Amino acid sequence: MRLSFLTKIPLLALLLLSQPLFAQQPVANGVEMADQLRADGKIWVVVAVVAAVFAGIILYLVRLDRQIGKLEKEVKDKSAAVRR
DSSP: OOOOHHHHHHHHHHHHHHHHHHHTOOOSSOOHHHHHHHHHTTHHHHHHHHHHHHHHHHHHHHHHHHHHHHHHHHHHHHHHHHHO
16 A cells, blocks of 8 residues: 555654654653662663673774775775786
8 A cells, every 4th residue: 555645744744743742751750770770889880881882893893894995905906907
């Protein structure tokens, strides 16, 4: 079933107008888990784990970029050698 452009406009408007309403619902007591972690001082363990995961991802991407760069250089050199 394909919707025409005129039926998409009200659906899009409803979607865009309903997002702020859902986002502004107040939290009654806050987030208990975060409050407990903060009170126990364990929030720093969570921060350290998240930082370690991000550092691992960044190191992986840097390593992957270097490997791709080497492969691109090899392909470029081989194509230049074939042209000669």
